[in-house]
Amino acid sequence: MKLRERQWIIGGIFLLISVIYLGRLVQMQVFAHEWKAYASRLTEETETLEPARGLIRDRHGEVVVNNKAGYDIWFTPRKCSAAGGLDTLALAELIEMTPDGLARAFRRAENYATYRPSRIQKQLTAESYARISGEMWRFPGVEVRRRSLRTNPSGLASHLVGEFREVDQNDLASNQGYRLGDYKGKSGLELQWESTLRGRRGTRHHIVDIRNDYREPAQAGMLDTLPVPGDDIQLTLDLELQAYGEHIMANKRGAIVAIEPATGEVLAMVSAPSYGTDLLTGRDRGANYDSLINHPNKPLFNRTLRATYRP
Structure with a gap:
């Protein structure tokens, strides 16, 4: 066999392999419905990591205002439906809501987004969370998330300290990065030093499937950022x-x-x-x-x- 013939044969083999790979790629991208369906079942979710709010101390370093754990209950309608539903009467009794109140909370969650969690109960104490935590597995689509609340252990200087509570419509429209469900200082030192005490949020990105179940970190965690705690402030108060x-x-x-x-x-x-x-x-x-x-x-x-x- 002449050299030129061998070159044509080898070139034809490579061309055939290239055509096969290209055809398979087109088939996977355009005609393979199972791959298209798999891709459509995955989406990227962003989880917000809340920073620890700064403390307020007196002139000697004694803590005037501290943080304590609070717990919110969240509901994801799609997770609940995929698991066949839940016992609403038992859940209402467990979290101390009326059945009608729980039904309204579920409807609000479904109207907001079936695949995203919505808060149905807020600011449970650590004692309340300890009472219900062992029973939450019975209710698919319902989860408890920890958040930071403010506490004044001594109960002193309440007017000076001011109030820390959920943001309102004016705060949401202020373009200061507040979102529905956030908390901020509303009066006193909590308001005056809000930007110092507040800190900066972090984010965690991950891939979830159609049931909103965690699959893997997005881009191997390269997009994640850690929260930055707020700064403490020290008063001249004794x-x-x-x-x-x-x-x-x-x-x-x-x-x-x-x-x-x-x-x-x-x-x-x-x-x-x-x-x-x-x-x-x-x-x-x-x-x-x-x-x-x-x-x-x-x-x-x-x-x-x-x-x-x-x-």
Whole structure:
């Protein structure tokens, strides 16, 4: 066989192999419905990683405001349907919701998105979560997620600290990166130092299938970012002096402001009557707020800043 004939044969073999590979590629891309269906069942999900909010400390480093664990219950309609449904009456009893209230929450979740989780119960305490955690496996599509809530362990300086609660429509429209369900400082130091205390979110990207089940990290985790905790702030407040001021103003109405003359630093700021900041955190916030706002002694009124007195 001549050299030129061998070249033609070898070239023909390579051409045939190339045509076969190209045909298979076209068949997989265009005509193979099983591959198309498989690709359509996978999608990329982004999970938000919330940062730890910064602490508030007094002049000696004692913690005035700390973080504590809270737990939200989320529902994904598609996961529930794929598993054949769940016992709504048992779930309502477990998480202390009325059957009608749970049904409304399920409808809102389905109207929002069947494949994305929606929150149906928020701000469960650690004690409540411990009570229900062992039973959650019975309810497909229902999961519990941990979040950070604020707590004032001493109960002091409530008017100064201010309120930390869920964002409203004005916050969502402010273009400051808040999303539905986020929390922020709404008054006092929590509001004034919001950008410092807030921190920065992280993200985790992963691939999920049609049932929203985790499959694998997206791009081997190269897109993931870690959350950045908020910075602590230190006050000129003296927590021991604040406690003494609130003690002597118990069962009275009025205000005390103690200032260091040499520097002008505020050492204590007492408004009486006061209230516990933790009353406005958690599932009972609405009822507690109504009780405080309608109280005849007006404990929510900050007399150190808003009241007027004779010199």
